[in-house]
Amino acid sequence: MSEILATQIKWHEGHVTRTERSQLLRQQGCTLWFTGLSGSGKSTLAVALEQVLIRNGHAAYVLDGDNIRFGLNSAPKTLLESRGYSEASAKRFGLGFSAEDREENIRRIGEVAKLFADAGLIAITSFISPYRKDRDAARRIHEQNKSGPIPFVEIYVNTPIEVCEQRDPKGLYKQARDAVAQGKGMGFTGVDDPYEPPLNPELTIDCSSRSTQELVLEIVRYLEHRQLLAAP
Amino acid sequence: MSEILATQIKWHEGHVTRTERSQLLRQQGCTLWFTGLSGSGKSTLAVALEQVLIRNGHAAYVLDGDNIRFGLNSAPKTLLESRGYSEASAKRFGLGFSAEDREENIRRIGEVAKLFADAGLIAITSFISPYRKDRDAARRIHEQNKSGPIPFVEIYVNTPIEVCEQRDPKGLYKQARDAVAQGKGMGFTGVDDPYEPPLNPELTIDCSSRSTQELVLEIVRYLEHRQLLAAP
Numbered sequence: 030m031s032e033i034l035a036t037q038i039k040w041h042e043g044h045v046t047r048t049e050r051s052q053l054l055r056q057q058g059c060t061l062w063f064t065g066l067s068g069s070g071k072s073t074l075a076v077a078l079e080q081v082l083i084r085n086g087h088a089a090y091v092l093d094g095d096n097i098r099f100g101l102n103s104a105p106k107t108l109l110e111s112r113g114y115s116e117a118s119a120k121r122f123g124l125g126f127s128a129e130d131r132e133e134n135i136r137r138i139g140e141v142a143k144l145f146a147d148a149g150l151i152a153i154t155s156f157i158s159p160y161r162k163d164r165d166a167a168r169r170i171h172e173q174n175k176s177g178p179i180p181f182v183e184i185y186v187n188t189p190i191e192v193c194e195q196r197d198p199k200g201l202y203k204q205a206r207d208a209v210a211q212g213k214g215m216g217f218t219g220v221d222d223p224y225e226p227p228l229n230p231e232l233t234i235d236c237s238s239r240s241t242q243e244l245v246l247e248i249v250r251y252l253e254h255r256q257l258l259a260a261p
Numbered sequence: 262m263s264e265i266l267a268t269q270i271k272w273h274e275g276h277v278t279r280t281e282r283s284q285l286l287r288q289q290g291c292t293l294w295f296t297g298l299s300g301s302g303k304s305t306l307a308v309a310l311e312q313v314l315i316r317n318g319h320a321a322y323v324l325d326g327d328n329i330r331f332g333l334n335s336a337p338k339t340l341l342e343s344r345g346y347s348e349a350s351a352k353r354f355g356l357g358f359s360a361e362d363r364e365e366n367i368r369r370i371g372e373v374a375k376l377f378a379d380a381g382l383i384a385i386t387s388f389i390s391p392y393r394k395d396r397d398a399a400r401r402i403h404e405q406n407k408s409g410p411i412p413f414v415e416i417y418v419n420t421p422i423e424v425c426e427q428r429d430p431k432g433l434y435k436q437a438r439d440a441v442a443q444g445k446g447m448g449f450t451g452v453d454d455p456y457e458p459p460l461n462p463e464l465t466i467d468c469s470s471r472s473t474q475e476l477v478l479e480i481v482r483y484l485e486h487r488q489l490l491a492a493p
Contacts, residue, residue, distance in 0.1 A: 090380035
């Protein structure tokens with residue numbers, strides 16, 4: 030028989046506290062918010078950090094384009110074709126890349142990261158998130174969390190655009206430069222849409238000069254220093 | 262020095278697997294989807310179950326109206342007044358209680374529950390979720406998860422409407438009956454909006470005849486039987 034079934038089940042009014050969750054997972058729930066240009070190395074770093082944390086016993090989870098833009102924040106087309114939405118609903122709720130769609134995209138991600146962190150996990154987000162106002166709103170969601178403020182760590186991946194553009198793994202910069210040359214805008218961050226660097230990020234990192242291992246180590250050191258990797 | 266910093270940080274290409282997450286948390290990530298009328302006892306049960314799971318070493322998290330309807334799925338008014346949205350954006354992205362807003366509400370909750378379960382947690386959702394089509398869509402999101410199907414357990418809280426209406430902790434049934442009597446619709450589930458009972462729920466529960474403790478025990482037994490509370 031399992032431990033739960035062997036015990037008398039007793040239950041008290043009220044929610045589980047954040048402290049109880051932290052003690053169970055032996056860490057502080059928090060959000061690590063990576064921001065930077067396309068090709069800056071955000072995702073490589075986020076995935077490497079997640080792996081190191083998990084293999085050392087810490088519950089962490091990466092939210093990125095793969096699991097958000099094809100799920101929670103699907104494009105209108107996906108809602109229409111795969112979710113059976115009406116055209117009006119798909120157009121209304123689906124997200125593209127206009128300024129207001131990006132704002133809503135980042136708002137939803139901020140809300141979900143907050144829920145993960147509230148559950149005790151280390152939420153790692155990896156999105157360009159180019160607008161300062163939207164990132165600040167995500168931070169505020171964490172600060173104003175109902176059951177108490179949640180640590181929000183903004184990590185600015187400050188790789189020079191020349192390096193990002195040289196890597197260009199998906200050929201997006203080239204596509205954007207071509208579009209601009211032909212007089213058509215693409216709204217691509219760093220080319221024809223602004224990237225607003227963080228003013229006071231908790232960490233600034235340049236992926237062009239150091240190895241992933243070194244950078245992950247630096248972030249882990251910071252988390253240790255903030256006492257986020259231990260029970261309260 | 263921490264264990265992580267003492268170890269040589271090594272990192273391999275590729276994402277962490279679901280199996281690794283399950284081994285870390287000693288459980289299978291899954292979603293327990295409570296559905297039933299207002300006042301049926303969903304939330305009491307969800308919160309009690311979460312508490313019992315956590316106090317027995319299992320990472321679980323309740324998604325309910327409190328943390329979803331005031332966050333991820335805010336009303337237009339909240340987006341306008343607290344998030345600084347334009348009137349057009351607030352109206353477009355904010356959610357009310359029309360059929361299409363309810364559909365989008367449940368879709369987003371299904372997506373977020375899936376992310377929690379994919380991260381290895383036991384996600385517990387507590388929403389009326391009255392439409393069969395919307396619940397089935399949430400199930401499908403879990404079945405079609407990219408890194409492999411995720412267990413989805415639909416728990417039908419089948420408390421008779423007479424009992425729900427007698428409890429009526431927030432006076433909502435009375436309000437809805439009065440509105441209908443005055444010829445004004447409120448779209449309230451069970452009064453002037455339909456509740457479509459699940460056809461094949463994994464569990465059916467009647468909160469009117471048994472104690473919360475007994476019902477939590479029954480759900481835990483089911484989770485044990487499905488081997489969801491152990492490492493793979």
